[in-house]
Amino acid sequence: MKNTNNKTPAPQTPAQPAQLPQGFSTETLKTVAVIAVLVLAFTNWDAVVAIMVNVMIFIYGIVGHNFGLAIILFTILIRVVTWPLNAQQMKGAAAMQEMQNDKEWQAIQKKYAKDKEKLAQEQMRVYREKGINPFGSCLPTLIQFPILFALIPSITYAIGSTPLSLLKLSRSLYAFQDAASLIPLNSKFLWMDLGLPERTLLLGISIPVLALIVGLTTFVQTKLTMPPAADPNDQAAATSKMMGIYMPVMLFFFSLNYASGLAVYFITSNLLAIAQYAMMGKVNWRNLLPGGQKK
Amino acid sequence: MRKKILFVTIMLLAAVLLSGCVGSTTWPGLSAANEVAYLANTSAVHAIDVTSGKELWSFVGEKSGGLAIFGGSPKLFVTTPVVTTDGLVIIVSSGNDHAMFAVDPNDIADPQKPTPSIAWKFTDAKGHWIAAPLVVGDRLFAPNSDGKIYVLDLQDGKSVKQAIKVIEPFSESKEQAGRLWAQPVTDGTYIFVTSLDHSVFAIDLETYKIVWHEDLGGAVPGSMVLGSDGMLYVGSLAKQLEKFDPATGKHEPVLDTNGWIWGTPIAAGDNIYFSDVDGYFYSYNTKTSSLNWEPVQPDSAITASPLVYNDGALLVTESGNVYFVDGTGDVKLWHGAPEKGKAYTTPVSAGGYVLVSYIEADYYLVALDDEGDQKWTFPAGK
Numbered sequence: 001m002k003n004t005n006n007k008t009p010a011p012q013t014p015a016q017p018a019q020l021p022q023g024f025s026t027e028t029l030k031t032v033a034v035i036a037v038l039v040l041a042f043t044n045w046d047a048v049v050a051i052m053v054n055v056m057i058f059i060y061g062i063v064g065h066n067f068g069l070a071i072i073l074f075t076i077l078i079r080v081v082t083w084p085l086n087a088q089q090m091k092g093a094a095a096m097q098e099m100q101n102d103k104e105w106q107a108i109q110k111k112y113a114k115d116k117e118k119l120a121q122e123q124m125r126v127y128r129e130k131g132i133n134p135f136g137s138c139l140p141t142l143i144q145f146p147i148l149f150a151l152i153p154s155i156t157y158a159i160g161s162t163p164l165s166l167l168k169l170s171r172s173l174y175a176f177q178d179a180a181s182l183i184p185l186n187s188k189f190l191w192m193d194l195g196l197p198e199r200t201l202l203l204g205i206s207i208p209v210l211a212l213i214v215g216l217t218t219f220v221q222t223k224l225t226m227p228p229a230a231d232p233n234d235q236a237a238a239t240s241k242m243m244g245i246y247m248p249v250m251l252f253f254f255s256l257n258y259a260s261g262l263a264v265y266f267i268t269s270n271l272l273a274i275a276q277y278a279m280m281g282k283v284n285w286r287n288l289l290p291g292g293q294k295k
Numbered sequence: 296m297r298k299k300i301l302f303v304t305i306m307l308l309a310a311v312l313l314s315g316c317v318g319s320t321t322w323p324g325l326s327a328a329n330e331v332a333y334l335a336n337t338s339a340v341h342a343i344d345v346t347s348g349k350e351l352w353s354f355v356g357e358k359s360g361g362l363a364i365f366g367g368s369p370k371l372f373v374t375t376p377v378v379t380t381d382g383l384v385i386i387v388s389s390g391n392d393h394a395m396f397a398v399d400p401n402d403i404a405d406p407q408k409p410t411p412s413i414a415w416k417f418t419d420a421k422g423h424w425i426a427a428p429l430v431v432g433d434r435l436f437a438p439n440s441d442g443k444i445y446v447l448d449l450q451d452g453k454s455v456k457q458a459i460k461v462i463e464p465f466s467e468s469k470e471q472a473g474r475l476w477a478q479p480v481t482d483g484t485y486i487f488v489t490s491l492d493h494s495v496f497a498i499d500l501e502t503y504k505i506v507w508h509e510d511l512g513g514a515v516p517g518s519m520v521l522g523s524d525g526m527l528y529v530g531s532l533a534k535q536l537e538k539f540d541p542a543t544g545k546h547e548p549v550l551d552t553n554g555w556i557w558g559t560p561i562a563a564g565d566n567i568y569f570s571d572v573d574g575y576f577y578s579y580n581t582k583t584s585s586l587n588w589e590p591v592q593p594d595s596a597i598t599a600s601p602l603v604y605n606d607g608a609l610l611v612t613e614s615g616n617v618y619f620v621d622g623t624g625d626v627k628l629w630h631g632a633p634e635k636g637k638a639y640t641t642p643v644s645a646g647g648y649v650l651v652s653y654i655e656a657d658y659y660l661v662a663l664d665d666e667g668d669q670k671w672t673f674p675a676g677k
Contacts, residue, residue, distance in 0.1 A: 163516065196391065
């Protein structure tokens, strides 16, 4: 499907090749492909969810009916599949960051601080010169949204902790799955019931251990993968800083109230993201230290 | 500052979107007694006067100690409320609080905002409540998703036998403790319980011992029904209707179906009426051990049990349509679906009306007269 879209001609590309930066047509096609994939995903939502449910249940059958393990392996699979996208995102983010640290760009910013229009023109020129696609870091993120949005109902249906979710599961299963023997799925994993929000009784107090781990790993992942800012007061740095606060808080509250199977996904995904960044040498350990970002 | 506000707004929207991905929880529970309908509709249980459609009271549980978002005790009312002979209404929360309440509709403190007082509360279960409890004399048999049946004294809600845990259900399966989703039935000697772990079992009412248990090869979300031949009938996700000897548990499949059997079969004379999620409706004759006629398929999936009505049965399909199937298998649309909404809950008959509940519709409940015409909706004016 993606290949078909890649062949879609971008009408203006051949007409004005001289004015376009090198590789612009490829990037345009990538953008079109990403948008096409997003449209396809959102218009065939049930099919996307069904694919995910079936893959997860297939893995569940292979790993000896352990749904916790199935979620972990499925998350790894998703990470592997989206590896090129993540790598491109990192590359794009790094290029943008490099540009923020670029002396020429800083001088331009200073020069045209009061002329927004001129600044925008200059920005586009610098992008062209440096071969940066301004959407290079956000398009791969965009394409991962349907995956994340589909994962949540997939896990919820697969666990089937309410009659409606079990009914939806029945509709998602492909004919090759032996539904009668597989259902209900074994939702026990370690000390948890993956269909329920997790609470652990410690010294008589009910503590949401998993939600706390989700918050912590999200915080660490956001911090570690945040590139060092040249100017901590610039817009990108401020946004990154806010992400570092709001994302962990948001996912903590989310994990607090929903099936712990989702929390298992978030934790695994965070750890894998850290691992991927580390493998690509992009982890910024200094960010974990107080004031580390300023260095 | 404006950018910060925008960012926070986007994050909040993302949180709402993520939450929305989980979708609607499940369908409502509906029962009726003494011309009062009881509708457990996610956030509250409503008691509705069947003749007028007016709300008599509503129950939303106790005030939470903290914000629900902090995971304190979010409540979810979807299980069919049960009315005891003493007039108490047993309400269970399917939320994370795992609470069961006995409320007294005769004790309403504030007439401006009528809500019944709580006679007792039971919170020792470890799993969600999905099944409605069964009242047997002065005891309450309450199956839970934690795989246990709690036997409580109706007077005070205390466990009848050995403090909290009373009966361990059949849990030979290594995978499941046995989620119990259906209301048990009794023949006065045993109670018969079905489980999602594929098993069906009989428990002695006096000794609380498991008398027999059998594997059906598929999850059993519905309950059993006692046929006119003295046998128990039950359907499962193994796409089979099974017949059980209540005394011994000896069983045999009597019919293969097209889809999963979700709802509890219903006995009407010598007939057993039941449906499947592929949308087929069956009428099985226990005397001839055969179908009365070829299964009919009105439109969409059927999870609700049929309602015996005028020598036939009323069927509620997922699309929201209500059909009447007569004794010969002739199907007629009895009441059209609302503009939007789906129906999964078993309809009930009360006060001369048939009550049908919906999800995702403009109203939760509709009362239909004997022609299938709408008399009132709850909330009114829709």
